[in-house]
Amino acid sequence: MASENLLSIVEQCMENENASCVNSCPFELDVKGLIKKIKKKDFNGAYKIYRNQVVFPEIVSKICHKPCESACVRKDSDNSVSINDLERALVKHASNKKPIKFNLPSKEKKVVIIGAGLTGLTCALRMATRKYDVTIYEKTDKVGGRLSKLMEESVYTEEIERQFENVTYSLNLNANIKNLESLDFDVALIATGAGGVTFGRGEQLDVGSLGTTREGVFIGGNVIGTLPVESIDHGIRAADAMEKYLKIGSMDGYPEK
Numbered sequence: 636m637a638s639e640n641l642l643s644i645v646e647q648c649m650e651n652e653n654a655s656c657v658n659s660c661p662f663e664l665d666v667k668g669l670i671k672k673i674k675k676k677d678f679n680g681a682y683k684i685y686r687n688q689v690v691f692p693e694i695v696s697k698i699c700h701k702p703c704e705s706a707c708v709r710k711d712s713d714n715s716v717s718i719n720d721l722e723r724a725l726v727k728h729a730s731n732k733k734p735i736k737f738n739l740p741s742k743e744k745k746v747v748i749i750g751a752g753l754t755g756l757t758c759a760l761r762m763a764t765r766k767y768d769v770t771i772y773e774k775t776d777k778v779g780g781r782l783s784k785l786m787e788e789s790v791y792t793e794e795i796e797r798q799f800e801n802v803t804y805s806l807n808l809n810a811n812i813k814n815l816e817s818l819d820f821d822v823a824l825i826a827t828g829a830g831g832v833t834f835g836r837g838e839q840l841d842v843g844s845l846g847t848t849r850e851g852v853f854i855g856g857n858v859i860g861t862l863p864v865e866s867i868d869h870g871i872r873a874a875d876a877m878e879k880y881l882k883i884g885s886m887d888g889y890p891e892k
Contacts, residue, residue, distance in 0.1 A: 654666065661864050664689070666718060682731070691798055692732075693791075696719065696726045697786055703715075732797060734801050735801070744767055745767075745819060745820045746822055747772070748769065748770070749772050749825050750831065751780065752779065753782065754855050754857070754866045754867070754869045754873065755773075758874045758877070759804055762874050762877065770820075773808050774810060776809055779791050781863065785863060815834050815849075820851070821881060822853070822877040825852065826854070828856065828858055830858075836852055837859065843887070843888050844886060846886035850886065851880060872888065876888030876889065
């Protein structure tokens, strides 16, 4: 075989690459891992994998727009694998849904999150789990943001309460923040939802890290335009980027998926 042909094959080789369904998922969900657990009827194990990656499994299983199924390589030959049906099944049949309790020392750094929608709650949960001092400000009288238009309130409030069960944080409802200068924080996330205020930080946004031009201030979620599950991914990304800033002072977050 000519060396140039061999090099061409190597360049096109996809060994150890993620499947197309994984690459299309905002969470890069471990689809093979889920299916392996479900085939063994280990719904608790599958639930654990799912929760660790999507944060709010009950919510995501009901609102996901199924990009994995559109990317499935089987769709043109017969039918896409119904990953969302599997997600709903594992949520339904898991008997142990209690979140893991991490025994970590408290951190003194103050995290402020403006908006208690999907992005804000996700980021708050991740940062509170890591034992940062987290405070959420929400201008309305309840959490969830646009979830109220997507599913029953009792369902998503129960899921939010369940996932926050083992963490400590402060929640301020009916708190309409007018400016960032009124708040005391080391890092802040602006997640005010569609049409929400950006405090002048909507321009020159780093779409990878969600960092703004102001040190320690990040912005994400539907205030800059996202689908519901993408808002949760923004919360995950923001938490990682915020922690990187707190540790080494860098606003560049982590490489794009």
